[in-house]
Amino acid sequence: MHMKKRTFLAGAASAIGVSAFGTVSAMAQDKKVKVGFIYVGPVNDGGWSQHHHESALAMVKALGEDKVELVEQDNVPEGPDAERAMTQMALNGCDIIFATSFGYMDPAMNVAKKFPKVKFEHATGYKTADNMACYSARFYEGRAIEGTIAGRMTTTNKIGYIAAVPIPEVVRGINSSYIHAKKVNPDVEFSVIWLFTWLDPAKEADAARTLIEQGCDVILQHTDSTAPLAAAQAAGNVIGFGQAGDMIEYAPKPRVASIIDNWAPYYEERVKAVADGSWETHNVWEGLSTGMVKIGEITDAVPAEVKKEAEDMIAAISSGAYHPFTGPLNKQDGSVWLKEGEVADDGTLAGMTFYVEGLKGDVPS
Amino acid sequence: MDLSAINPVLLFASLMVAATPVLIAAIGELVVERAGVLNLGVEGMMITGAICGFAAAVTTGSPLVGFIAAAAGGAGLSLLFALLTQVALANQVASGLALTLFGLGLSALFGQNYVGLKPPPTARLDIPVLSDLPVVGRIVFGHDPVVYFGLLLLVAVWAFLKFTRAGLVLRAVGENHTAAHALGYKVVRIRVLAILFGGACAGLGGAYISLVRVPQWTEGMTGGAGWIALALVVFASWKPWRVLLGAWLFGGVTVLQLNLQAAGLEIRAEYLSMSPYLVTILVLVIMSGHRSGSPGSLGRTFHASQ
Numbered sequence: 001m002h003m004k005k006r007t008f009l010a011g012a013a014s015a016i017g018v019s020a021f022g023t024v025s026a027m028a029q030d031k032k033v034k035v036g037f038i039y040v041g042p043v044n045d046g047g048w049s050q051h052h053h054e055s056a057l058a059m060v061k062a063l064g065e066d067k068v069e070l071v072e073q074d075n076v077p078e079g080p081d082a083e084r085a086m087t088q089m090a091l092n093g094c095d096i097i098f099a100t101s102f103g104y105m106d107p108a109m110n111v112a113k114k115f116p117k118v119k120f121e122h123a124t125g126y127k128t129a130d131n132m133a134c135y136s137a138r139f140y141e142g143r144a145i146e147g148t149i150a151g152r153m154t155t156t157n158k159i160g161y162i163a164a165v166p167i168p169e170v171v172r173g174i175n176s177s178y179i180h181a182k183k184v185n186p187d188v189e190f191s192v193i194w195l196f197t198w199l200d201p202a203k204e205a206d207a208a209r210t211l212i213e214q215g216c217d218v219i220l221q222h223t224d225s226t227a228p229l230a231a232a233q234a235a236g237n238v239i240g241f242g243q244a245g246d247m248i249e250y251a252p253k254p255r256v257a258s259i260i261d262n263w264a265p266y267y268e269e270r271v272k273a274v275a276d277g278s279w280e281t282h283n284v285w286e287g288l289s290t291g292m293v294k295i296g297e298i299t300d301a302v303p304a305e306v307k308k309e310a311e312d313m314i315a316a317i318s319s320g321a322y323h324p325f326t327g328p329l330n331k332q333d334g335s336v337w338l339k340e341g342e343v344a345d346d347g348t349l350a351g352m353t354f355y356v357e358g359l360k361g362d363v364p365s
Numbered sequence: 366m367d368l369s370a371i372n373p374v375l376l377f378a379s380l381m382v383a384a385t386p387v388l389i390a391a392i393g394e395l396v397v398e399r400a401g402v403l404n405l406g407v408e409g410m411m412i413t414g415a416i417c418g419f420a421a422a423v424t425t426g427s428p429l430v431g432f433i434a435a436a437a438g439g440a441g442l443s444l445l446f447a448l449l450t451q452v453a454l455a456n457q458v459a460s461g462l463a464l465t466l467f468g469l470g471l472s473a474l475f476g477q478n479y480v481g482l483k484p485p486p487t488a489r490l491d492i493p494v495l496s497d498l499p500v501v502g503r504i505v506f507g508h509d510p511v512v513y514f515g516l517l518l519l520v521a522v523w524a525f526l527k528f529t530r531a532g533l534v535l536r537a538v539g540e541n542h543t544a545a546h547a548l549g550y551k552v553v554r555i556r557v558l559a560i561l562f563g564g565a566c567a568g569l570g571g572a573y574i575s576l577v578r579v580p581q582w583t584e585g586m587t588g589g590a591g592w593i594a595l596a597l598v599v600f601a602s603w604k605p606w607r608v609l610l611g612a613w614l615f616g617g618v619t620v621l622q623l624n625l626q627a628a629g630l631e632i633r634a635e636y637l638s639m640s641p642y643l644v645t646i647l648v649l650v651i652m653s654g655h656r657s658g659s660p661g662s663l664g665r666t667f668h669a670s671q
Contacts, residue, residue: 044480044584045583166634191626191628191629193626193627195638196634201588202578202586202587202590205579210623213372216627249483
């Protein structure tokens with residue numbers, strides 16, 4: 001049972017009043033850009049949705065409250081509800097709407113067709129239109145760092161991975177962390193649990209506990225809550241990583257590092273583009289080099305030489321000297337994917353639905 | 366696949382933990398339904414209990430106070446349902462659904478300031494010698510007190526309904542409220558008490574999720590456990606022991622499917638992930654056979670004039 005809660009920030013209520021009396025807004029000298037955001041979870045989930053929300057607030061602060069009006073709705077299920085939420089925003093006069101979850105892709109596309117003057121921005125997808133752009137972050141770069149730390153620090157050689165929804169982004173994360181854990185520790189094994197949800201603390205906690213009971217002493221997660229870290233803490237000698245947000249409250253242990261999504265600069269740039277009329281559709285994919293993906297503080301629970309190794313890798317990826325998917329790499333069935341020195345192209349990565357060699361189980365479809 | 370990675374002892378111990386929230390909530394709802402009232406607001410009362418318990422435990426530092434507050438919170442919300450359905454004679458199905466929506470919203474509102482906090486830990490029972498016994502130690506003596514409370518509650522409710530006069534009266538009210546009324550029993554009063562008990566149980570079940578199983582607060586964190594509890598009561602034919610069986614089955618398959626996935630079983634993860642729901646319902650439906658055994662006055666509005 002889903003409950004939809006509308007979270008309108010301060011100015012939003014008056015904004016509705018303004019749009020209801022069109023003459024008022026027509027007389028206004030500087031028209032504010034009205035920006036809509038929809039989130040898949042609550043804005044205080046401690047992870048994914050919260051960081052989109054905080055980036056949106058940072059964007060408003062940077063551009064000025066007199067220039068931007070923010071309308072937000074959280075807990076929007078992926079599917080027809082999302083279409084309804086975005087249609088409502090478009091009808092209420094939003095100039096640009098950010099749809100911040102993968103499953104909003106087709107709903108956003110449908111609404112974009114109906115409102116050609118409204119700009120749409122979809123996170124982590126791949127479909128674009130004249131008025132719909134997509135943006136994503138190369139989280140797999142961060143996963144390479146996590147994999148390296150995980151491979152070095154595991155003593156049982158068993159690493160657990162709590163996977164969310166089977167989409168290429170999640171599969172890339174599993175592959176990237178596995179490749180890099182294996183590189184520094186050839187004995188390492190991965191156990192992957194798919195939960196088919198982005199946020200369900202009870203399931204996440206159960207999954208983390210199961211992995212720990214099966215001997216995993218490192219837990220990687222692609223779900224949005226801090227429940228797996230809480231389970232790791234309760235178990236004692238288990239480490240994990242912050243996902244989407246820093247989750248610093250679990251530092252220095254079990255949280256030994258984190259992947260942080262930093263969307264604020266992008267939001268600022270795109271809303272500004274709408275304001276000055278220079279907005280154009282695009283498909284961008286940024287990573288450590290531009291700061292859209294950041295690695296949170298690596299704590300002292302990580303041995304100094306491992307920390308150094310991780311930092312060197314961050315530097316190498318940021319500078320472009322190293323790509324996390326560099327051959328030789330085989331697919332799970334043993335067939336060659338990348339030859340020695342070959343680097344994966346973005347097209348393959350964007351549609352990645354296969355495991356690399358060494359991972360067990362199937363990618364659900 | 367490496368099944369040896371699965372430790373049956375830990376599996377059974379985890380199963381009991383995973384089953385506890387639904388078990389406690391379902392026991393409460395069973396009493397409510399045996400009194401002839403259908404309260405579909407279990408999910409809303411659970412989540413309200415989850416936040417009340419969490420807030421109280423964080424504020425006072427005592428998990429016990431948290432659980433008491435959770436029971437009070439759940440009962441408080443159910444009082445609203447009791448007023449609507451027993452005094453204002455509103456439709457029970459509609460009121461129950463409204464209660465769930467209301468509870469989810471209310472808890473989200475209360476919970477704003479409790480995100481990201483950690484509750485005080487609820488200690489596991491640690492009896493010297495006994496808890497260290499192989500197998501039995503971990504399964505029987507290695508849990509937190511709430512797990513045992515859930516089992517005791519089940520026994521108490523079973524005995525209450527089966528052996529006590531008050532239990533008989535409650536069942537009479539549920540089977541035929543007109544007859545019970547004619548015999549001079551206070552139908553409304555008995556039902557209100559049953560509803561409050563159900564609310565308190567749901568609240569406890571919710572707090573178990575936020576204080577022990579996860580433990581943290583997130584909006585909507587009960588994730589449908591209330592609906593499972595409701596379904597358990599029906600599929601268990603309103604019999605306490607079958608509720609336990611259903612809860613353990615549900616908890617067991619939930620934990621087992623995670624274990625099988627982690628061990629790399631070659632079954633599609635989608636099937637595994639829906640298995641707890643399928644298996645539980647299937648087994649209970651087969652067991653309940655053709656006799657539905659639902660209380661005669663279930664869901665019907667009672668007014669003394671009728």
